[in-house]
Each structure stands twice: as structure tokens, then as C-alpha cells.
Amino acid sequence: MELSHIDEKGNARMVDVSGKEHTVREATASGRVLMDRKTLDLIVSNGLPKGDVLSTARIAGIMAAKDTYRLIPMCHNLPLDGVTVELYPDLERCSIEIRATVRCVWKTGVEMEALTAASVACLTVFDMCKAVDKNMIIEDIKVLRKTGGKSGTFERQGEDRWQG
Amino acid sequence: MELSHIDEKGNARMVDVSGKEHTVREATASGRVLMDRKTLDLIVSNGLPKGDVLSTARIAGIMAAKDTYRLIPMCHNLPLDGVTVELYPDLERCSIEIRATVRCVWKTGVEMEALTAASVACLTVFDMCKAVDKNMIIEDIKVLRKTGGKSGTFERQGEDRWQG
Amino acid sequence: MELSHIDEKGNARMVDVSGKEHTVREATASGRVLMDRKTLDLIVSNGLPKGDVLSTARIAGIMAAKDTYRLIPMCHNLPLDGVTVELYPDLERCSIEIRATVRCVWKTGVEMEALTAASVACLTVFDMCKAVDKNMIIEDIKVLRKTGGKSGTFERQGEDRWQG
Amino acid sequence: MELSHIDEKGNARMVDVSGKEHTVREATASGRVLMDRKTLDLIVSNGLPKGDVLSTARIAGIMAAKDTYRLIPMCHNLPLDGVTVELYPDLERCSIEIRATVRCVWKTGVEMEALTAASVACLTVFDMCKAVDKNMIIEDIKVLRKTGGKSGTFERQGEDRWQG
Amino acid sequence: MELSHIDEKGNARMVDVSGKEHTVREATASGRVLMDRKTLDLIVSNGLPKGDVLSTARIAGIMAAKDTYRLIPMCHNLPLDGVTVELYPDLERCSIEIRATVRCVWKTGVEMEALTAASVACLTVFDMCKAVDKNMIIEDIKVLRKTGGKSGTFERQGEDRWQG
Amino acid sequence: MELSHIDEKGNARMVDVSGKEHTVREATASGRVLMDRKTLDLIVSNGLPKGDVLSTARIAGIMAAKDTYRLIPMCHNLPLDGVTVELYPDLERCSIEIRATVRCVWKTGVEMEALTAASVACLTVFDMCKAVDKNMIIEDIKVLRKTGGKSGTFERQGEDRWQG
Numbered sequence: 001m002e003l004s005h006i007d008e009k010g011n012a013r014m015v016d017v018s019g020k021e022h023t024v025r026e027a028t029a030s031g032r033v034l035m036d037r038k039t040l041d042l043i044v045s046n047g048l049p050k051g052d053v054l055s056t057a058r059i060a061g062i063m064a065a066k067d068t069y070r071l072i073p074m075c076h077n078l079p080l081d082g083v084t085v086e087l088y089p090d091l092e093r094c095s096i097e098i099r100a101t102v103r104c105v106w107k108t109g110v111e112m113e114a115l116t117a118a119s120v121a122c123l124t125v126f127d128m129c130k131a132v133d134k135n136m137i138i139e140d141i142k143v144l145r146k147t148g149g150k151s152g153t154f155e156r157q158g159e160d161r162w163q164g
Numbered sequence: 165m166e167l168s169h170i171d172e173k174g175n176a177r178m179v180d181v182s183g184k185e186h187t188v189r190e191a192t193a194s195g196r197v198l199m200d201r202k203t204l205d206l207i208v209s210n211g212l213p214k215g216d217v218l219s220t221a222r223i224a225g226i227m228a229a230k231d232t233y234r235l236i237p238m239c240h241n242l243p244l245d246g247v248t249v250e251l252y253p254d255l256e257r258c259s260i261e262i263r264a265t266v267r268c269v270w271k272t273g274v275e276m277e278a279l280t281a282a283s284v285a286c287l288t289v290f291d292m293c294k295a296v297d298k299n300m301i302i303e304d305i306k307v308l309r310k311t312g313g314k315s316g317t318f319e320r321q322g323e324d325r326w327q328g
Numbered sequence: 329m330e331l332s333h334i335d336e337k338g339n340a341r342m343v344d345v346s347g348k349e350h351t352v353r354e355a356t357a358s359g360r361v362l363m364d365r366k367t368l369d370l371i372v373s374n375g376l377p378k379g380d381v382l383s384t385a386r387i388a389g390i391m392a393a394k395d396t397y398r399l400i401p402m403c404h405n406l407p408l409d410g411v412t413v414e415l416y417p418d419l420e421r422c423s424i425e426i427r428a429t430v431r432c433v434w435k436t437g438v439e440m441e442a443l444t445a446a447s448v449a450c451l452t453v454f455d456m457c458k459a460v461d462k463n464m465i466i467e468d469i470k471v472l473r474k475t476g477g478k479s480g481t482f483e484r485q486g487e488d489r490w491q492g
Numbered sequence: 493m494e495l496s497h498i499d500e501k502g503n504a505r506m507v508d509v510s511g512k513e514h515t516v517r518e519a520t521a522s523g524r525v526l527m528d529r530k531t532l533d534l535i536v537s538n539g540l541p542k543g544d545v546l547s548t549a550r551i552a553g554i555m556a557a558k559d560t561y562r563l564i565p566m567c568h569n570l571p572l573d574g575v576t577v578e579l580y581p582d583l584e585r586c587s588i589e590i591r592a593t594v595r596c597v598w599k600t601g602v603e604m605e606a607l608t609a610a611s612v613a614c615l616t617v618f619d620m621c622k623a624v625d626k627n628m629i630i631e632d633i634k635v636l637r638k639t640g641g642k643s644g645t646f647e648r649q650g651e652d653r654w655q656g
Numbered sequence: 657m658e659l660s661h662i663d664e665k666g667n668a669r670m671v672d673v674s675g676k677e678h679t680v681r682e683a684t685a686s687g688r689v690l691m692d693r694k695t696l697d698l699i700v701s702n703g704l705p706k707g708d709v710l711s712t713a714r715i716a717g718i719m720a721a722k723d724t725y726r727l728i729p730m731c732h733n734l735p736l737d738g739v740t741v742e743l744y745p746d747l748e749r750c751s752i753e754i755r756a757t758v759r760c761v762w763k764t765g766v767e768m769e770a771l772t773a774a775s776v777a778c779l780t781v782f783d784m785c786k787a788v789d790k791n792m793i794i795e796d797i798k799v800l801r802k803t804g805g806k807s808g809t810f811e812r813q814g815e816d817r818w819q820g
Numbered sequence: 821m822e823l824s825h826i827d828e829k830g831n832a833r834m835v836d837v838s839g840k841e842h843t844v845r846e847a848t849a850s851g852r853v854l855m856d857r858k859t860l861d862l863i864v865s866n867g868l869p870k871g872d873v874l875s876t877a878r879i880a881g882i883m884a885a886k887d888t889y890r891l892i893p894m895c896h897n898l899p900l901d902g903v904t905v906e907l908y909p910d911l912e913r914c915s916i917e918i919r920a921t922v923r924c925v926w927k928t929g930v931e932m933e934a935l936t937a938a939s940v941a942c943l944t945v946f947d948m949c950k951a952v953d954k955n956m957i958i959e960d961i962k963v964l965r966k967t968g969g970k971s972g973t974f975e976r977q978g979e980d981r982w983q984g
Contacts, residue, residue, distance in 0.1 A: 002206070002295070002296070003206055003207075003217065003292055003293060003295060003296065004295040005220070005291065005292050005295075006214075006215045006216060006217060006292070007740075009215070010214055010215020010216060011215065011216055011711075011714060011742070012215075012216035012217075012219070012220045012292075012711070012714060012715055012718065013718070013738075013739070013740045013741075014718050014721075014722075014736070014738055014739040014740070015738060016737055016738030016759050017737050017738060018680055018737035018738060018759050018760065018761050024510055042166070042167055043167075050170075050174055051170045051173070051174020051175065051176075052170060052174060052175055052176035052383050052386070052387070053167065053170060053176075055176070055380050055383040055384070055387070055503075055504070056169075056176045056237050056238065056383070056387055058380070058503060058504060059237065059380070059383070059384055059387050059388075059504055059565050060235065060236060060237050060387075062504065062505070062506050062565060062566065063235075063391075063562070063565050064235055065506075066506075066561055066562065066569050067234075067235070067562065069722055070231075070719070070722065070723065071224065071227075071228055071231070071235075071284050071287070072224060072284070072287055072288050072291045073220050073223065073224050073288065073715050073718060073719050074220065074288075074291060074292065074718065075291060076735065076736065076737070077569075077722050077733075077735055077736060078735055079568065079569055079570055079571060079598070079735060080506070080568065080569060081508055081509050081510035081568070081599070082505075082506055082507060082508030082509060082510060083505070083506040084499075084505045084506070085505075086503070103508050103510050104510065105510050106735070107737070111294065111298075112287065112290070112291050112294070115287055115290060115302075116287055119283045119284075119286075119287060119302070120235050120236070120283075122283075122305075123235070123236055123276065123279055123280055123283060124236050124237065124238075126276070126279060127169065127236045127238060127239060127276050128167055128169050128170070128176075128238065129167060130275065130276070131166070131167060131168040131169075132166070132167065134275075134307055134310070134318050135306075135320070136306070137304060137305065137306045138195075138279075138283070138303075138305035138306070139302075139303040139304060139305070140301060140303060141286070141301065141302035141303070141305075142299075142300070142301045142302070143298055146298065154298050156299070171412075175383075175386060175414070176383070176386060176387055176390065177390070177410075177411070177412045177413075178390050178393075178394075178408070178410055178411040178412070179410060180409055180410030180431050181409050181410060182352055182409035182410060182431050182432070182433050188838055216711050216714070216715070219708050219711040219712070219715070219831075219832070220711070220715055222708070222831060222832060223708070223711070223712055223715050223716075223832055223893050224715075226832065226833070226834050226893060226894070227719075227890070227893050229834075230834075230889055230890065230897050231890065233394055234391070234394065234395065237387050237390060237391050238390065240407065240408065240409070241394050241405075241407055241408060241897075242407055243407060243896065243897055243898055243899060243926070244834070244896065244897060245836055245837050245838035245896070245927070246833075246834055246835060246836030246837060246838060247833070247834040248827075248833045248834070249833075250831070267836050267838050268838070269838050270407070271409070330534070330623070330624070331534055331535075331545065331620055331621060331623060331624065332623040333548070333619065333620050333623075334542075334543045334544060334545060334620070335904075337543070338542055338543020338544060339543065339544055339875075339878060339906070340543075340544035340545075340547070340548045340620075340875070340878060340879055340882065341882070341902075341903070341904045341905075342882050342885075342886075342900070342902055342903040342904070343902060344901055344902030344923050345901050345902060346844055346901035346902060346923050346924070346925050359630075370494070370495055371495075378498075378502055379498045379501070379502020379503065379504075380498060380502060380503055380504035381495065381498060381504075383504070384497070384504045384565050384566065387565065388563065388564060388565050391563075392563055395562075395563070397886055398559075398883070398886065398887065399552065399555075399556055399559070399563075399612050399615070400552060400612070400615055400616050400619045401548050401551065401552050401616065401879050401882060401883050402548065402616075402619060402620065402882065403619060404899065404900065404901070405886050405897075405899055405900060406899055407899060434899070435901070439622065439626075440615065440618070440619050440622070443615055443618060443630075444615055447611045447612075447614075447615060447630070448563050448564070448611075450611075450633075451563070451564055451604065451607055451608055451611060452564050452565065452566075454604070454607060455497065455564045455566060455567060455604050456495055456497050456498070456504075456566065457495060458603065458604070459494070459495060459496040459497075460494070460495065462603075462635055462638070462646050463634075463648070464634070465632060465633065465634045466523075466607075466611070466631075466633035466634070467630075467631040467632060467633070468629060468631060469614070469629065469630035469631070469633075470627075470628070470629045470630070471626055474626065482626050484627070516674055544875050544878070544879070547667075547668070547872050547875040547876070547879070548875070548879055550667060550668060550872070551668055551729050551872070551875070551876055551879050551880075552879075554668065554669070554670050554729060554730065555726070555729050555883075557670075558670075558725055558726065558733050559726065569733075571732065571733055571734055571735060571762070572670070572732065572733060573672055573673050573674035573732070573763070574669075574670055574671060574672030574673060574674060575669070575670040576663075576669045576670070577669075578667070595672050595674050596674065597674050658862070658951070658952070659862055659863075659873065659948055659949060659951060659952065660951040661876070661947065661948050661951075662870075662871045662872060662873060662948070665871070666870055666871020666872060667871065667872055668871075668872035668873075668875070668876045668948075687958075698822070698823055699823075706826075706830055707826045707829070707830020707831065707832075708826060708830060708831055708832035709823065709826060709832075711832070712825070712832045712893050712894065715893065716891065716892060716893050719891075720891055723890075723891070726887075727880065727883075727884055727887070727891075727940050727943070728880060728940070728943055728944050728947045729876050729879065729880050729944065730876065730944075730947060730948065731947060767950065767954075768943065768946070768947050768950070771943055771946060771958075772943055775939045775940075775942075775943060775958070776891050776892070776939075778939075778961075779891070779892055779932065779935055779936055779939060780892050780893065780894075782932070782935060783825065783892045783894060783895060783932050784823055784825050784826070784832075784894065785823060786931065786932070787822070787823060787824040787825075788822070788823065790931075790963055790966070790974050791962075791976070792962070793960060793961065793962045794851075794935075794939070794959075794961035794962070795958075795959040795960060795961070796957060796959060797942075797957065797958035797959070797961075798955075798956070798957045798958070799954055802954070810954050812955070
């Protein structure tokens with residue numbers, strides 16, 4: 001078991017994937033922005049998101065997926081085939097819940113792209129609301145599911161809350 | 165109380181700060197990557213980080229601070245004056261703890277820059293370790309402290325665990 | 329009368345503005361996407377824009393304003409103070425009308441930033457609709473108004489149609 | 493007939509093309525900068541372009557084609573195979589005429605890349621000349637021709653003026 | 657014999673490679689930063705690099721390889737398969753020696769990516785040390801080896817000093 | 821004497837310049853591409869550069885100056901005031917000689933911006949000619965002159981060959 005982006009001397013490298021096969025890869029990641037009730041009320045009226053708050057976050061997340069390789073130093077630049085970012089307000093937990101899915105036919109997995117999309121969507125929600133709430137917390141950024149490639153399917157246990 | 169990046173019709177905008185004063189702004193944000201004990205052991209030996217894992221995350225975080233305005237759609241592009249990103253392994257919690265501080269003399273605050281630096285440093289730690297651990301979770305991304313500007317100093321309560 | 333970005337030998341240069349004063353600069357530019365009636369009907373229902381079509385274009389335009397200096401080789405990189413991008417469907421002309429305003433306190437004007445925001449918003453409308461209409465035309469990209477700086481106020485004649 | 497970048501709820505998405513075939517794609521787009529006679533005379537002497545004005549626009553257009561996916565939120569990032577941008581002064585119409593062609597073997601068309609190249613070349617001509625002419629207009633940005641892919645060849649009617 | 661990025665009229669173009677075959681491409685490039693003995697002593701203690709100086713340069717070089725197509729106007733954007741950047745202090749020559757290797761399965765060679773990685777790693781070493789030494793010189797940036805593609809293997813003569 | 825971008829623990833940081841004064845900063849850097857006589861003959865005819873070879877390199881260098889902060893991890897993002905990149909063929913030495921000058925009113929020097937402009941211009945010359953000459957060497961990238969700031973004027977000794 002070893003960290004693939006570090007060589008035997010401990011030096012960072014972008015690991016060579018030239019010998020790997022092209023297969024359909026998909027990854028889904030989640031994230032959450034916890035906020036004050038009053039903040040959530042400014043985003044949502046009658047259960048419906050208002051204006052561009054969530055649209056801006058969705059678009060920022062999609063664009064960030066494509067920029068992952070410029071943000072994460074050892075990530076490969078991949079031609080992504082599809083990206084979706086979903087957001088919904090969770091009134092009970094008082095949060096915006098975010099889920100990003102990335103799809104690609106390529107030699108490496110796309111979980112970093114999904115995680116980056118989810119993270120940047122969370123940060124954008126934070127930015128849109130920070131004038132009224134400085135206590136928000138971004139949490140629970142993780143991989144929910146990953147398919148394709150030699151390592152096969154990874155599915156996280158006990159993830160059934162999504163209602164988007 | 166209103167969301168500053170949304171106009172009265174709900175349309176996103178980059179809010180006009182041309183009338184605001186230049187003051188020294190500083191913001192500190194935190195983040196954390198929870199991981200398996202075995203994963204942490206691969207990063208740390210005898211209490212010391214090995215190789216480029218944490219260096220890569222630190223550098224990625226610093227670079228991301230400068231790129232915040234391209235990731236977060238309504239953020240202003242600011243000439244940052246200084247960025248530091250600190251990481252330390254928390255053996256008890258089994259995590260890498262991250263803290264980013266950004267400094268700037270300008271018309272708007274820099275909390276988004278600090279949050280983005282912390283988030284991208286977390287994502288980079290995830291990327292460096294994902295070959296051995298797919299269950300990591302990024303959490304607790306938040307603003308610890310913010311000074312400067314009309315809204316004055318914001319300090320989060322009960323944040324005293326940092327040991328880096 | 330001379331082209332400022334070309335030196336006496338005809339070589340491109342980014343002209344030196346270090347001796348110019350910081351003043352409030354503002355520029356407004358427009359653009360238009362002409363389209364088929366059926367295409368416009370897919371964007372607008374009962375006079376109201378549907379879904380993210382115009383939001384995506386607005387956000388793309390705002391982000392492009394900040395990226396102008398990377399697209400237009402001789403443009404200065406400026407810390408922009410505010411950007412708005414407005415879009416409205418013109419049912420009579422069968423078009424989406426776009427207007428972008430950029431504001432900045434700096435040594436050079438911001439008309440290129442406003443023009444770039446308008447252009448990229450037009451291109452994004454095109455992209456969102458191209459699956460159903462390949463005959464769209466982008467036209468009338470121009471500076472409507474420009475204030476600040478030594479050259480003073482520029483206002484285009486006969487521009488009174490905007491209804492957004 | 494539907495807008496492919498919007499899902500059934502009206503949310504923007506980067507549409508999944510993972511199931512589409514790789515075929516040779518080519519697209520040609522045009523654009524035009526109308527200007528004052530005196531401005532055109534500064535660019536052209538004895539019928540020949542002077543210095544770097546048109547070269548800068550050509551290079552900016554080529555570079556923009558490669559950056560399309562970062563400007564247009566729902567565009568896929570594609571490895572382009574070839575880009576040409578042609579410009580010629582039209583003395584009769586008093587304009588710079590621009591034509592961009594992009595070629596690629598991939599799963600999606602490249603008309604947005606050609607349109608973006610043409611737009612940014614137009615904007616660059618504007619930038620190079622704006623010190624002497626604020627009344628320029630960019631117009632007639634459109635797809636002239638598109639080949640490859642399931643939708644086959646698209647050719648615009650009545651486009652025969654190009655003399656470059 | 658002709659310059660491929662220039663057409664018959666002398667205009668720059670991104671040459672069309674759509675008809676070329678996908679083969680494994682690899683290129684190795686070198687570079688060197690000559691510095692003062694005292695500067696080298698600040699980077700190296702007891703023969704071992706100190707802190708993040710060389711790590712920062714290595715990471716910057718790897719990231720720059722992926723950004724080559726945005727820096728070099730006529731370069732194709734390629735999905736790179738692997739990048740390594742090695743640095744070692746040459747105590748005899750009083751320099752940091754740099755070697756970058758890029759690997760890709762694609763239609764064009766990757767020597768520009770390797771050269772860009774080496775150049776940016778050199779520049780980063782310069783940046784990390786410039787506070788104490790303004791007389792450094794970057795030199796000997798060249799292609800050491802190139803394999804794959806129609807032109808076959810290129811190997812530079814008399815290059816045997818590398819000790820990293 | 822210490823490396824400013826490394827803290828006492830050896831960790832990279834973007835050093836805080838918030839307390840430094842705004843002064844006029846200027847830096848000039850040079851670089852050179854050595855090439856085969858036949859290669860130089862393809863670029864130059866009758867002593868005059870042909871087509872877009874040198875124009876492309878000049879424009880790439882200017883654009884790279886503005887992108888320095890994204891390439892060199894610890895560089896500050898600065899609003900540059902002016903950039904010029906000059907190139908001339910040195911028939912005697914069989915090279916293209918490059919000189920880049922950057923100007924800025926800000927808190928930090930701009931030598932990295934000048935060096936990056938010179939380096940990328942060199943790399944672009946290499947790219948434009950690599951189809952006919954794989955043995956080119958980039959060398960002599962260095963700071964010629966630097967003014968402004970607390971450290972005052974730095975001028976390199978014995979640099980009098982420039983003929984551009």
C-alpha cells in the first residue's frame with residue numbers, strides 16, 4: 001500500500017497512467033453548508049430557491065470540475081464527458097446539501113473532479129451568504145460512489161438521505 | 165439584512181465596492197481531512213511528515229488563494245499581500261488539520277480567499293492519499309477570524325485546539 | 329492619432345500606464361443574440377425566462393470580465409470593483425439583449441472588460457440554445473457609455489431601446 | 493426539441509457525451525469589426541496590414557479557442573487538433589473581417605470554439621484600435637459551416653463574400 | 657523544411673494534427689540555475705535540501721507542464737499521462753540541475769511540455785532565492801530525449817552528467 | 821540573509837508585503853535561443869523577420885508576464901502597468917535575443933514577471949522552430965536591471981551587447 005503521487009524518495013510526481021485502459025468512469029461526491037435558519041430563509045421562500053443563489057453555486061461547481069487539474073497539483077487533465085451539480089435546501093438540518101457527479105471515458109478516475117465540484121459549489125454558497133452569516137460551516141465533503149477502472153465500484157455505506 | 169451578491173430581481177452581480185476604503189484585511193480559515201489510521205501513518209513517521217504530501221497541499225492552498233476570484237463567480241480579484249497555509253497531523257483525531265491565513269490591503273474582505281486556500285489544501289491531501297483510502301472526509305471548513313473593514317473583527321467562539 | 333498598443337516599429341506592447349491617475353472608471357457595453365422565434369419560446373414562457381439559461385449567461389459574463397486581461401493580449405490586469413450583466417428577451421426583435429457594466433478605480437478604462445462580458449454572455453446564450461438553432465447571430469457588440477479618465481465621458485448617440 | 497444544457501427542472505448541466513462517437517469535427521465561424529475609415533487606414537497601408545495589429549488578434553483568437561471550456565460554462569474541454577484564424581481588411585465595407593476554423597476528433601462539435609475564437613479576435617482588434625475609435629461595432633458572429641457528428645453537415649446559406 | 661506553425665503567408669496557426677496517429681510520446685528536457693555558493697548553501701545543508709525550496713519548484717514545474725498550451729500560443733492542449741520533475745544541487749558547478757519528463761499517448765510530441773516544466777521549475781528556484789542573490793542565471797534549457805511519433809527517437813549527444 | 825519565501829520551519833509561504841510602500845518598480849530581464857544557421861535563415865530573410873514567428877513570441881511573453889503569479893507559486897498577483905518584449909536575430913551568435921521589461925507601481929519588485937516574460941518568449945521561439953531544429957538551447961535568462969523598492973537599483977555588470 002503506497003501513496004501513488006509520491007515516489008520512493010518522497011518526491012511528488014504526476015503518476016504515469018499511459019498504460020491504463022480507457023473505461024467509463026463516474027464519481028459522485030457530496031458536501032454541505034450548515035447555516036443559520038435566517039440565512040436559509042433568505043435563500044428559500046415557500047420551499048423554492050430564490051434568484052441566482054443556487055444557480056451560481058451550481059455553475060461554479062460545474063466549471064470547477066473542469067479546472068480540477070489546475071487546482072490539485074498531481075491531478076491529470078482529463079476531457080470530461082459530463083458534469084451535474086445538484087443542490088437542495090435541507091430545512092430540517094438547516095443546510096444546503098450538494099451532490100456532484102462527473103463522468104468520463106479515460107484512464108484515471110474522476111473522484112477528485114467530483115469532490116472539487118462539490119467543494120467549490122459549497123464555497124460559492126458561502127460567498128453568496130457571507131454578508132449575513134459568518135458562522136456557516138462546510139462539511140461532509142466525501143466520495144459517495146465511484147465506478148469504472150481496475151479498482152471497480154466503490155460505494156459508501158449508509159448514505160441514503162439525499163432528497164434533491 | 166440581504167444577500168449582497170443578488171440584486172432586487174434575484175440576479176447575481178459582483179457588488180460594487182468602488183466607494184469602500186482600503187484597509188488592512190486579514191482572514192483565517194480552517195479545514196480538516198479525517199482519515200484512516202493507516203493512511204495517517206503513511207503520511208507521518210515518528211511524528212514527522214514524510215516527503216512532499218503536506219508540502220504539495222500547502223503550495224496548492226497558497227496558489228488557490230490567488231485563484232479564488234476565478235473559482236467563486238462573484239468574488240473580486242484582489243492583489244493579495246500574503247498567504248500562509250499550515251498543516252499538521254492530529255494523531256488523536258486521526259486527521260490532517262489545516263489553517264490558512266490571507267492578508268491584503270483592499271476594499272473587500274479576504275475570507276473567501278482563506279476558505280478557498282483551506283479547501284484546496286484539504287482536496288490536495290485527499291488526492292495524495294486517495295489511492296489507499298477512499299473513505300476520507302473533509303469537514304469543518306469555516307472562518308476562524310477576520311479583521312479589517314467596516315464590519316470590524318469577527319472571531320469564532322471556542323476555537324482553541326490548533327497545535328500546528 | 330496612433331494605435332497605442334503598437335510601438336513605432338509596429339510591435340505590440342502593453343502600454344505603460346504607471347504615470348496615469350487613479351480615477352473612477354465605468355463602462356457599459358451591449359450585445360445581442362438574434363434567434364428563431366421557436367428558440368426564444370424555449371427560453372421564455374409567459375414572458376419569464378425559464379431555468380438557468382439566462383443565469384448561466386449572466387454568470388459567464390461576470391466571470392469573463394475578470395478574465396479579460398488573459399484573453400485580450402495587451403489588456404492590463406485590473407482589480408475590478410463591480411460587474412453587472414443584464415439580459416432580457418426582446419420579443420419584437422426576436423433576440424436576447426445583453427448589457428454589461430464594469431466599474432473600477434484604476435489607471436485605465438474598463439471598456440474592454442465590459443465588451444468581453446457582453447461577448448461571453450452572448451456566446452453562452454448561443455451555447456445554451458445551439459442544439460435547437462444553428463442560425464443564431466451575435467451582433468451589435470459596442471460601447472454604450474464610458475466615464476472617467478483623461479478622455480472623459482463618451483456616450484453613444486441614439487441608444488434608447490434598452491428595456492431590461 | 494429541447495435545450496440540451498438544461499435538465500427537466502431547468503437546472504444547467506454539462507450534458508453527458510460519454511456514449512457519443514469520436515468523429516472528425518470541424519466548424520468555421522465568422523465575425524466582423526466595423527470601424528471608421530481613418531481607423532482602418534491606421535491598420536492598413538497600401539493594402540497591407542501594418543505591424544502586429546492583426547497578428548495579435550489572430551494569436552488571441554487561436555488561444556481563446558483552447559480556452560473556450562473555461563469561458564462558456566457548459567462547454568466540454570476538448571483536445572483540439574487544429575485552429576486557424578484569418579483576418580482581412582474589407583476596404584469597401586470599412587471593416588476587419590474574421591474567420592476562424594477549428595478541427596477536432598472528438599465526441600462533441602466545435603462550433604463554440606470557432607465562435608469564441610472569432611469573438612476574441614474581434615475584441616482584440618477593438619482593443620488595438622480603441623484609442624482612436626470608440627464607435628467600432630462587432631457584428632455578424634455566426635457559424636458558417638459545421639461538419640461531423642450525428643447531426644451531419646450544416647452550411648449557412650448565401651455566404652460568399654469572404655476574400656481573405 | 658518549413659516552420660509548421662506558420663502558413664504560406666507567414667500567419668501563425670495551430671497546425672492540424674487530426675490525421676496523425678496516437679502513439680506513446682515521451683520527452684525529457686533539462687535546465688539549470690547557476691547561483692552563488694552562499695545561495696546554494698542556504699538551499700542545501702549537509703548535502704540535503706532544506707524545507708520547501710526544491711519541492712515548490714518541482715510542483716510548479718509539474719503544474720506548468722499541464723498549462724503549456726495556455727502559455728505557448730500554438731501548442732495543442734493534450735491530456736498528459738505523467739509528469740516528473742527532478743532537481744538536484746550540483747555542488748561542483750554551484751547550481752540546481754533540473755530534469756523534466758512528460759509522457760502522453762497522443763497525436764503530437766510533448767517536448768514543449770517538458771521544456772516548459774523545466775523552465776518554470778528554474779524560474780521558481782530563482783524566485784525562492786532572489787532575496788539573497790540577484791545574479792543567478794538560468795541556462796541550458798534543452799531537449800535531452802524524445803520518443804514516439806513519426807519522427808522517431810531523438811537523443812542529444814554527450815549528455816551524461818545527470819546525477820539526481 | 822535568508823530565503824524570504826520559506827519560514828523558520830522550512831515551509832513555503834507567500835511573504836506578507838502589506839506593510840511595504842507603493843513605489844515605481846521596473847525590471848528588465850534577458851534570454852536567448854541558440855539555433856542552427858538554417859533555422860535562423862527560416863525566421864529571417866534579408867535581415868527582416870518573416871511572418872508571425874517573432875510576433876507570436878512577443879505576444880506570448882507579454883501575456884506570460886501577467887500570468888506569472890499563477891506559474892510561480894509564491895509570487896504575488898500584481899496589477900502590472902506596462903510590459904514590453906523585444907526580440908532580435910543575432911546573426912553573428914546565431915540566436916534570437918530577447919529582452920523583457922515590466923513596470924508597475926506596487927509593493928514588490930517585478931523581476932519574476934520580466935524573467936517569466938523572457939522565458940516564455942524563448943519557449944515560444946523554440947516551439948515555432950522545433951519542427952526543423954531539435955537542438956536549440958535556451959540560455960542566459962537573467963535580470964539585467966531592477967529599480968524601485970527598498971533595495972534600490974540593481975544593474976548587472978558588463979551587459980552591453982543588446983542591439984534590438
